[in-house]
Amino acid sequence: xxxxxxxxxxxxxxxxxxxxxxxxxxxxxxxxxxxxxxxxxxxxxxxxxxxxxxxxxxxxxxxxxxxxxxxxxxxxxxxxxxxxxxxxxxxxxxxxxxxxxxxxxxxxxxxxx
Amino acid sequence: xxxxxxxxxxxxxxxxxxxxxxxxxxxxxxxxxxxxxxxxxxxxxxxxxxxxxxxxxxxxxxxxxxxxxxxxxxxxxxxxxxxxxxxxxxxxxxxxxxxxxxxxxxxxxxx
Numbered sequence: 001x002x003x004x005x006x007x008x009x010x011x012x013x014x015x016x017x018x019x020x021x022x023x024x025x026x027x028x029x030x031x032x033x034x035x036x037x038x039x040x041x042x043x044x045x046x047x048x049x050x051x052x053x054x055x056x057x058x059x060x061x062x063x064x065x066x067x068x069x070x071x072x073x074x075x076x077x078x079x080x081x082x083x084x085x086x087x088x089x090x091x092x093x094x095x096x097x098x099x100x101x102x103x104x105x106x107x108x109x110x111x112x113x
Numbered sequence: 114x115x116x117x118x119x120x121x122x123x124x125x126x127x128x129x130x131x132x133x134x135x136x137x138x139x140x141x142x143x144x145x146x147x148x149x150x151x152x153x154x155x156x157x158x159x160x161x162x163x164x165x166x167x168x169x170x171x172x173x174x175x176x177x178x179x180x181x182x183x184x185x186x187x188x189x190x191x192x193x194x195x196x197x198x199x200x201x202x203x204x205x206x207x208x209x210x211x212x213x214x215x216x217x218x219x220x221x222x223x224x
Contacts, residue, residue, distance in 0.1 A: 031210060042200070043157065043214040092156050096210050104156030
């Protein structure tokens with residue numbers, strides 16, 4: 001398995017501001033992923049973040065809104081920019097440990113007022 | 114884009130076996146069946162995965178039909194802590210490793 005931590009665990013933000021979410025893994029991993037879970041909904045993949053390359057974004061998500069950094073093999077950040085109430089969600093990072101399994105962090109619960 | 118179909122909700126009595134069905138009629142030969150669950154306010158937790166043979170681990174058993182078009186996740190002795198949303202996901206091992214989540218089955222274990 002993998003031990004994954006996220007900071008902050010929750011936050012309440014004002015519209016128009018930005019929030020950076022951190023994801024830390026206890027050991028080196030090649031692939032990291034960022035998901036969004038809107039209230040009452042399932043998880044949707046935002047982007048895949050590989051170390052040393054630009055993140056790959058899914059349809060409907062753009063780098064200007066959700067810039068991602070991956071400075072090393074144990075850490076990544078996701079920024080939610082120029083927030084609006086529609087960005088209120090749980091944001092989760094996950095890591096791929098080998099080809100078989102993904103492990104998820106505890107999530108960051110974001111509320112935008 | 115989810116390639117699986119699951120009932121939206123199920124109930125099961127504590128101590129009984131919980132059997133969660135999943136249809137994946139368009140699964141291809143190199144795609145695996147994965148099961149995750151999400152307990153309220155937590156990140157999803159990996160349960161089990163399989164290709165065509167039945168699989169068992171300390172958490173659950175996975176039964177895949179011979180034609181691979183459907184599967185069943187079995188929690189042999191359900192407890193209240195097994196109350197969660199269970200996701201059945203079809204995914205290839207090679208190439209992109211992203212998981213595409215459907216709506217899952219909300220399983221409620223009743224005392």
